[in-house]
Amino acid sequence: MKPEIKELVHHYIDGQFVTGHKGDLFVNVNPFTNEKINTVSEGTIEDINRAAAAAKKAFKQGPWGKMKQEKRLQYIYKVADLIDRDVEEIALLESYDTGLPIAQTRKMVGRAADNFRFYAEMVKNRMSGEAYHVDDEFMNYTIQKPVGVAGLITPWNAPFMLETWKIAPALATGNTVILKPAEWSPLTANKLAELVDEAGLPAGVFNIVHGFGETAGASLVAHEDVQLISFTGETKTGSEIMRNGAASLKRFSMELGGKSPIIVFDDCDFERALDACVWGIFSFNGERCTANSRLFIQESIKDEFVTRLKERVDNIIVGDPSDPDTEVGPLIHTEHYENVKRYLQIAKDEGAEVYSQPISETHKKGNFVAPTLLLNVKNDMTVAQEEIFGPVLSVMTFKDEEEVIDYANDIKYGLAGYVWTNDMKKGLRVANAVEAGMLWVNSQNVRDLRIPFGGSKNSGIGREGGHYAFEFYTEMKVVHVALADHHIQQFGKKKQSLQTEAKH
Numbered sequence: 001m002k003p004e005i006k007e008l009v010h011h012y013i014d015g016q017f018v019t020g021h022k023g024d025l026f027v028n029v030n031p032f033t034n035e036k037i038n039t040v041s042e043g044t045i046e047d048i049n050r051a052a053a054a055a056k057k058a059f060k061q062g063p064w065g066k067m068k069q070e071k072r073l074q075y076i077y078k079v080a081d082l083i084d085r086d087v088e089e090i091a092l093l094e095s096y097d098t099g100l101p102i103a104q105t106r107k108m109v110g111r112a113a114d115n116f117r118f119y120a121e122m123v124k125n126r127m128s129g130e131a132y133h134v135d136d137e138f139m140n141y142t143i144q145k146p147v148g149v150a151g152l153i154t155p156w157n158a159p160f161m162l163e164t165w166k167i168a169p170a171l172a173t174g175n176t177v178i179l180k181p182a183e184w185s186p187l188t189a190n191k192l193a194e195l196v197d198e199a200g201l202p203a204g205v206f207n208i209v210h211g212f213g214e215t216a217g218a219s220l221v222a223h224e225d226v227q228l229i230s231f232t233g234e235t236k237t238g239s240e241i242m243r244n245g246a247a248s249l250k251r252f253s254m255e256l257g258g259k260s261p262i263i264v265f266d267d268c269d270f271e272r273a274l275d276a277c278v279w280g281i282f283s284f285n286g287e288r289c290t291a292n293s294r295l296f297i298q299e300s301i302k303d304e305f306v307t308r309l310k311e312r313v314d315n316i317i318v319g320d321p322s323d324p325d326t327e328v329g330p331l332i333h334t335e336h337y338e339n340v341k342r343y344l345q346i347a348k349d350e351g352a353e354v355y356s357q358p359i360s361e362t363h364k365k366g367n368f369v370a371p372t373l374l375l376n377v378k379n380d381m382t383v384a385q386e387e388i389f390g391p392v393l394s395v396m397t398f399k400d401e402e403e404v405i406d407y408a409n410d411i412k413y414g415l416a417g418y419v420w421t422n423d424m425k426k427g428l429r430v431a432n433a434v435e436a437g438m439l440w441v442n443s444q445n446v447r448d449l450r451i452p453f454g455g456s457k458n459s460g461i462g463r464e465g466g467h468y469a470f471e472f473y474t475e476m477k478v479v480h481v482a483l484a485d486h487h488i489q490q491f492g493k494k495k496q497s498l499q500t501e502a503k504h
Helices: 045-060 070-087 087-099 102-126 157-173 187-199 213-222 235-248 270-287 299-315 334-349 401-407 424-433 468-471 494-503
Strands: 011-013 016-018 025-029 037-040 131-134 138-146 148-152 177-179 207-209 228-232 251-255 261-264 294-298 354-357 372-374 392-397 416-420 438-441 474-482
Touching: 011 045, 011 187, 016 045, 016 138, 045 148, 045 177, 045 207, 045 213, 070 087, 070 102, 070 157, 070 187, 087 102, 087 157, 087 187, 102 157, 102 468, 148 157, 148 213, 157 177, 157 187, 157 228, 157 468, 187 334, 187 401, 213 235, 213 270, 228 235, 228 468, 261 270, 261 401, 270 299, 270 392, 270 416, 294 299, 294 401, 299 372, 299 392, 334 354, 334 392, 354 401, 392 401, 401 424, 424 438
Parallel strands: 148 177, 148 228, 177 207, 228 251, 261 294, 261 416, 294 392, 372 392, 416 438
Antiparallel strands: 011 016, 011 207, 025 037, 131 138, 138 474, 354 372
């Protein structure tokens, strides 16, 4: 099914859809057919400058920075309502543009609307300060103020949901926004601009500049009027962004790569662990930062678990992402497809067995990598240490709790982890010992918007989600109020007093 698509995607700057300063365009390609979808305006430093000027004006001089919270949040609720109205269209655009199965994009779009409503409620109920009394002399209190212009750089996996995850708290807390979406998935970002425009947000509050990281993204990061950069993407890119923004002392939120372990003990609920393992690596086409891409199975159940994994892999429905029955679709882009295929060759070269179902001849035009198991993997192999970001599961074994903790932590990443056991004491011990920002015990990756999201080690810096986002999107201001005429030392009066006494 092909959604209705505009032939040219423009930037959205200062409340208008505009072409780029230089007029350059790039081609957007469908991953299922590798045919052209449409063309997109390519942003440059001039476009970023224009967006930054509009965002700064809307914050400093325009209505947004001075607007009452209640009125501001009405706009946030309005955007959520419009997303709900157009869920099917947005889901189709997302699926068509990214290769993600339509059954999965429908759920993600619903979550996107939830992001706006959640942060509107969170700002009303949780963005509050603290007050401290010092005897009868002082009261000290804190208030949270928006920082200013937020630069948001978002990825191409689940783009609409992840864009709204950043945009919603940024706007709800009173900042203005410049979004640089991933160049491989521009369609739903453009749709979001249309919805924001329809909601009537004041000009300059929300801006989108399309383009490439090396030009538009780098210009956004370096701009002196952009105080915040929230980035989701590769660890290498995140490191480069922090270097480029250091001169202007920006604050950063970095949600980076992952190579997350799923640890399956022999006393687990076998069927549920199997379900969670398969879903956790093969949903979203494997293009998920929190995917359980390293499986550690306790030796006593290894043979049975691998046999059952093979059965599942053989029967996963791979195909057209617009088909509601499809479970795995094509990877986002030929460049990414070639990189994932490169890792499969590395696996063979390192001595792993590569097990997958064959790709149908009818799907050879697309960027399809079938759900794949890498067997006989050792934890020091490249495919066990580097993020592949595709439907590929590295399978390893362990003897006991101590050994698997060592294996799980012997990696540069620390985003997520999963533990399966019916011994809850053991489950909690392991969860506490695994070096990661988020752990799930006897559960797949389920999210509660109230809790923080983020990783440790090379998987990121900072936390977003819930009221934890306020630490990034707001500035904490402290006001000290004197309640009485307390003692103030009088520098400069002692000498004057002594001189007066000497005269008398």
